[in-house]
Amino acid sequence: MMLFVFMFVIVLVLVLILVFGNPSKPDVFQTGQQKYFFVTRSEQYINIYPLNKYPGECFDFYIAGINHSKYADSHLGEFMGELRPEPSNPYDGNAIMIVDPDGQKLGYVPKDLTGDVRRLRELPCVCFCYIARYNGKYFTRCFINTPGNH
Numbered sequence: 001m002m003l004f005v006f007m008f009v010i011v012l013v014l015v016l017i018l019v020f021g022n023p024s025k026p027d028v029f030q031t032g033q034q035k036y037f038f039v040t041r042s043e044q045y046i047n048i049y050p051l052n053k054y055p056g057e058c059f060d061f062y063i064a065g066i067n068h069s070k071y072a073d074s075h076l077g078e079f080m081g082e083l084r085p086e087p088s089n090p091y092d093g094n095a096i097m098i099v100d101p102d103g104q105k106l107g108y109v110p111k112d113l114t115g116d117v118r119r120l121r122e123l124p125c126v127c128f129c130y131i132a133r134y135n136g137k138y139f140t141r142c143f144i145n146t147p148g149n150h
Contacts, residue, residue, distance in 0.1 A: 036078055037130040037141060046132045046139035059120055060143035063098055063107035066131065071104045072138055075131050081142065083109065083117065084124045094118075098127065098142060106131075107140075120146045 038049045050060045066072050081098050086108075089095035096109040096117055106129070109117050117123075121144050129142040 036128045048130050048141035050143040058143040063140040064110045065107040066138045069106045081127045081129045
């Protein structure tokens, strides 16, 4: 009887690990090549800083709605995106979406920053983005160059 209980507990633990993952193993943090960003990791947070050799010539922001994107995991690390207006957005006619080179939507410029982006650049325009995942949470940063705005 004792052997049966022991085997049952072992099987139960293995099933729980398969279903929920190994709780002692956090997400692996990988940065990849960092050409446009400098990335650091603290205990529970990822810090992402744009690298731009001309201070004042970039405008940076996070990707709003990234947790709802089905493409976020396939874009971990650096990539070049595009900012496109989305006037047909049912929630915000001034929305600016962030898409990858294949046109897959990753998220949006935060609503409170769309006016600044439209003032600084004509749309569509290129943006540089970084997505990291750590402990099940996405950390993002994007920037657009704004030459002449010293």
